[in-house]
Amino acid sequence: MRTFIRGGRLIDPSQSLDRVADLVIVDGQIEAVQSPDATGPAALDASSDHAIDARDCLVMAGGIDVHTHIGGGKVALARLLLQDLTDGPESEFLPSPTVAAQRYLQMGYTSCFEPAVLPCNARAAHAEMALAHGLDTGGYCLLGNDDLLLQMIGDGVPQVMVNDYVAAMVAATQCIAVKVVNPGGINAFKYNVRDLDVDTPHPRYGVTPSEIIRTLCRAVYEIGLPHPLHVHCSNLGVPGNIASTIKTIEAADGLPIHLTHVQFHCYGDEGPYGMSSAAQQLVRAMQKHPNVTVDVGQIMFGQTVTISGDTAHQFANHRHAKPRKSALVDIECEAGCGVVPFRYRRRQFVHSLQWAIGLELFLMIDDPERVFLTTDHPNGAPFTSYPHLIRLLADHSFRETALAEIHTDAAAASDLSGLDRQYTINELVAMTRVGPSKILGLGDTGTLRPGAPADVVVYPQRSTWDQTFAQAKYVLKSGRCIAGTDVPSTGSGRPQVSTAAESLHRTHRVDLSLDKSAWKSIVRRYPAAGSSSLGRLAISDDEMRTQLGSTLVNHAPRPRQR
Numbered sequence: 026m027r028t029f030i031r032g033g034r035l036i037d038p039s040q041s042l043d044r045v046a047d048l049v050i051v052d053g054q055i056e057a058v059q060s061p062d063a064t065g066p067a068a069l070d071a072s073s074d075h076a077i078d079a080r081d082c083l084v085m086a087g088g089i090d091v092h093t094h095i096g097g098g099k100v101a102l103a104r105l106l107l108q109d110l111t112d113g114p115e116s117e118f119l120p121s122p123t124v125a126a127q128r129y130l131q132m133g134y135t136s137c138f139e140p141a142v143l144p145c146n147a148r149a150a151h152a153e154m155a156l157a158h159g160l161d162t163g164g165y166c167l168l169g170n171d172d173l174l175l176q177m178i179g180d181g182v183p184q185v186m187v188n189d190y191v192a193a194m195v196a197a198t199q200c201i202a203v204k205v206v207n208p209g210g211i212n213a214f215k216y217n218v219r220d221l222d223v224d225t226p227h228p229r230y231g232v233t234p235s236e237i238i239r240t241l242c243r244a245v246y247e248i249g250l251p252h253p254l255h256v257h258c259s260n261l262g263v264p265g266n267i268a269s270t271i272k273t274i275e276a277a278d279g280l281p282i283h284l285t286h287v288q289f290h291c292y293g294d295e296g297p298y299g300m301s302s303a304a305q306q307l308v309r310a311m312q313k314h315p316n317v318t319v320d321v322g323q324i325m326f327g328q329t330v331t332i333s334g335d336t337a338h339q340f341a342n343h344r345h346a347k348p349r350k351s352a353l354v355d356i357e358c359e360a361g362c363g364v365v366p367f368r369y370r371r372r373q374f375v376h377s378l379q380w381a382i383g384l385e386l387f388l389m390i391d392d393p394e395r396v397f398l399t400t401d402h403p404n405g406a407p408f409t410s411y412p413h414l415i416r417l418l419a420d421h422s423f424r425e426t427a428l429a430e431i432h433t434d435a436a437a438a439s440d441l442s443g444l445d446r447q448y449t450i451n452e453l454v455a456m457t458r459v460g461p462s463k464i465l466g467l468g469d470t471g472t473l474r475p476g477a478p479a480d481v482v483v484y485p486q487r488s489t490w491d492q493t494f495a496q497a498k499y500v501l502k503s504g505r506c507i508a509g510t511d512v513p514s515t516g517s518g519r520p521q522v523s524t525a526a527e528s529l530h531r532t533h534r535v536d537l538s539l540d541k542s543a544w545k546s547i548v549r550r551y552p553a554a555g556s557s558s559l560g561r562l563a564i565s566d567d568e569m570r571t572q573l574g575s576t577l578v579n580h581a582p583r584p585r586q587r
């Protein structure tokens with residue numbers, strides 16, 4: 026099938042493309058970019074099965090969210106806990122996966138990655154994500170508080186054994202990357218330790234968070250995962266935590282490392298409130314360490330819910346719950362998590378400063394392929410606030426108006442008023458498409474290059490950036506038009522998402538084949554250290570296809586390093 030997107034402004038910073046042209050799509054892939062007056066078979070409107078009028082529109086690849094909690098045990102638990110606060114599956118900050126997918130597609134996002142897939146919960150996480158009809162998804166396997174890994178590092182086993190374990194867990198859980206949350210700190214909580222700083226030894230295994238980071242960064246690099254170790258640092262939300270964030274960067278020893286929701290890890294302890302912005306320190310550290318990428322985890326004012334595997338932090342946080350209820354579950358097991366509803370308020374100094382720090386980071390980090398647009402959905406805000414956030418970044422006067430409304434002491438303590446940068450459309454596309462694809466190793470996804478999968482969005486150019494990015498006119502997935510204001514509704518009560526979306530779900534994973542002998546030895550060792558038997562954990566390709574209803578998209582690892 027041939028589709029012809031006519032006369033839009035095509036934007037793809039990966040090939041310095043920014044001009045009015047026609048985009049030709051054949052059989053689910055981008056075929057060519059043609060000048061509007063080009064002749065030749067591909068340019069002939071008449072030869073197309075489907076033609077889309079994109080005049081006065083922006084045309085770009087579908088958005089990619091590198092960190093959003095849309096599936097898995099703790100999201101389901103949060104929905105259960107907050108039934109009275111949310112409006113069922115349609116909730117603003119806890120939508121069902123199907124509704125989340127509809128909203129992402131309406132905003133022009135086509136791929137989303139769930140960053141906290143606990144190995145013993147991976148099957149449920151994939152089953153839930155498979156209900157995100159029309160979206161591509163993928164998961165990051167959560168390691169770094171599992172007893173076997175801590176024991177191996179503490180015992181000083183050779184790196185190659187750790188590598189085999191990490192590779193086996195990623196393959197068994199059908200994941201694309203590895204994430205660590207509060208390295209060792211969640212496990213230490215079980216031994217009556219309430220915070221574990223980067224150089225503090227674990228009370229049982231003697232290993233420090235710094236050693237866990239170093240070992241896992243190396244494992245991820247050596248087994249060839251494209252995405253660097255995805256790190257939720259120690260001491261989330263604690264004033265002065267910039268010191269542990271910088272030590273975490275140094276622990277990577279120059280290997281690639283990605284710091285997630287870094288706004289929550291970027292605090293000094295100066296000033297009358299004992300909390301200050303450390304954005305400049307982090308930016309300087311990123312200049313010194315080109316191996317570091319970050320996503321921000323911007324907060325927005327309003328009601329949301331925090332859901333995290335960082336049980337130690339959620340235990341400390343639960344007294345701030347709004348409304349006053351929370352759940353900390355399975356702490357003794359490896360799938361422990363905490364759910365704490367939360368309301369960010371403008372009139373609170375801390376919340377206002379958090380808002381300002383997030384924006385400082387976006388605006389101070391020059392390279393849009395090293396900083397990614399996230400709210401750590403739903404922890405900082407629901408993902409549906411992205412259009413508003415984009416306008417804050419791209420419209421200086423809008424940002425100034427918003428800054429005038431926050432707590433005055435927080436505004437005075439922030440450098441935000443001195444930052445007049447406005448993101449350009451090319452920078453926005455780099456931050457939400459090209460950069461995320463590169464950092465996840467998704468090949469040509471996120472670009473409009475010939476041969477790339479035709480995940481393409483057509484946005485109408487409206488008078489403000491938030492209006493432009495709130496609702497796409499057309500969203501194409503693998504060349505099929507599945508959402509958008511100009512795509513006819515199905516009459517099923519689901520606005521602007523076609524039934525074609527329902528047949529499309531794909532899971533991105535790295536094609537690390539499960540090494541049978543390494544797996545057998547891990548299964549044997551695991552019961553002595555872990556809290557469950559591993560024998561049932563591995564999810565086969567066939568199960569993904571036939572039971573969970575998802576097509577696997579394989580990405581090749583880099584060659585193994587030794």
Ligand SMILES: [Zn+2]
Binds near residue numbers: 094
């Ligand atoms: Zn998160």
